[in-house]
Amino acid sequence: MSDSDTALVARVVADDDRGAFELLVRRHQSAVRNFLRRLARNDVERANDLAQETFIKMHAGLPSYRGAARFSTWLFRIAYHTFLNDERGRRTNVEFSEDQHAGAEDTAAAVATALDVDRALERLPVRQRAVFDLHYKKGMTHSEIADALELPIGTVKSDLVRGHEKLKEWLRPAEGRTQ
Amino acid sequence: MSNDTHNIEAALRAPEPTLADDEFSVNVLARLPPRRRRSTARRWTLASAACLGSTLTALFAPPLGEAFASLSPWMIPPLAATTVAILVIVMVPGLYFLYSERADR
Numbered sequence: 001m002s003d004s005d006t007a008l009v010a011r012v013v014a015d016d017d018r019g020a021f022e023l024l025v026r027r028h029q030s031a032v033r034n035f036l037r038r039l040a041r042n043d044v045e046r047a048n049d050l051a052q053e054t055f056i057k058m059h060a061g062l063p064s065y066r067g068a069a070r071f072s073t074w075l076f077r078i079a080y081h082t083f084l085n086d087e088r089g090r091r092t093n094v095e096f097s098e099d100q101h102a103g104a105e106d107t108a109a110a111v112a113t114a115l116d117v118d119r120a121l122e123r124l125p126v127r128q129r130a131v132f133d134l135h136y137k138k139g140m141t142h143s144e145i146a147d148a149l150e151l152p153i154g155t156v157k158s159d160l161v162r163g164h165e166k167l168k169e170w171l172r173p174a175e176g177r178t179q
Numbered sequence: 180m181s182n183d184t185h186n187i188e189a190a191l192r193a194p195e196p197t198l199a200d201d202e203f204s205v206n207v208l209a210r211l212p213p214r215r216r217r218s219t220a221r222r223w224t225l226a227s228a229a230c231l232g233s234t235l236t237a238l239f240a241p242p243l244g245e246a247f248a249s250l251s252p253w254m255i256p257p258l259a260a261t262t263v264a265i266l267v268i269v270m271v272p273g274l275y276f277l278y279s280e281r282a283d284r
Contacts, residue, residue, distance in 0.1 A: 016214050022204050030198040048203070055207045117190035136191040167187055 005071035013063050025055050028072060031138060032079050038133045039083045041122045050086055054079040069147050073140070076148040080130055087126065120170045124163055127151075131159040228272050240264045 003011075003023070011020035032054055036047035057078050065074055121129060130149055134140045142160075146153040244261030251260070 018208060018211070018214065021211075022208055025204040025207050026200050029200055029203050031195075033198050033203070034195045051203070052207050052210060056210055059211055117187055132191065137195045164184075164187070168183060171183065171187060 006067060009062055009065060009067075009071065012059070013065075021059060024058075024071075028075055029055075031072070032075060034137065035076060035079055035130075035133050036083060038121065038129055038137075039080070039126055042118075046086075050082050051079070053086075054082045057082060070144065072138070073144050073148045076134060076138070077150065080149055083126070117167065117171065120167050123170065124166065128159045128163045131156055132163055135160060224276075228276060232269055232272055236265055236268050240268060243268075 003020070005024065005027070008020040008024050011017040012024070029051065033047055033051045036050045036054070037044060040047045040050065054075070058075060061078065065071070069077075121132060124132065127149070131145055131151075134145045134148060135142075140148065142153050142156050145151070145156045149156070240261050241264075243264035244257055247264060248255045248257050248260035
């Protein structure tokens with residue numbers, strides 16, 4: 001039987017056990033990298049760099065992990081903030097507009113041609129992308145997502161509803177649209 | 180639920196691919212800061228040193244004190260001589276431990 005996340009965390013904190021830390025990384029790397037790929041609009045290299053940074057921050061922050069939330073929830077919180085910091089750094093002198101990609105007409109036309117949910121998801125603002133990924137791909141509850149992203153639970157619910165509306169709008173067949 | 184909505188929901192719930200670790204975890208480990216000293220080892224070292232120090236003190240301090248008092252050209256009370264012996268026995272491993280801790284940094 002494999003060690004629980006909590007047991008591995010305890011070993012890392014007590015003895016700086018690198019074997020336990022490696023097990024934690026191996027166990028969660030796929031989910032974290034997929035999550036960051038989603039946020040980074042499938043920029044694989046950037047997602048991998050951010051994932052590495054996430055795990056290094058995790059190592060530094062483990063002594064402060066109190067176990068109040070699930071370990072994965074805590075880890076996705078670090079990943080999300082790592083992405084946001086990187087995003088802000090990339091947009092110096094440019095207003096941090098999460099919706100800037102949403103207005104691209106050519107993308108809209110491309111997305112409208114098929115039920116391409118993944119591409120449509122890329123057009124959502126970063127926070128909604130995070131909410132959708134954690135809900136649908138990681139199976140988190142609304143309260144777990146609120147905890148991970150440090151959002152009110154009402155915001156999580158409304159992000160899901162509004163995101164669905166946008167996806168439906170974007171994925172509607174082209175011939176069915178008035179424009 | 181319309182067909183479109185059903186399709187979107189199904190696509191959203193499709194499992195994501197499991198990414199192979201490849202060299203990812205190795206690269207993360209390579210970027211970690213140097214390893215801390217094992218605190219368990221440190222605790223055992225301290226406990227062992229304390230036990231050894233107590234044993235040595237109990238065994239050798241009184242005879243050493245007596246020998247020191249008899250060899251000294253001055254009149255040193257046996258109790259004071261024993262105290263000096265105890266201090267020497269305790270301080271030598273103590274100083275060595277402090278030195279090794281400094282060297283480890």
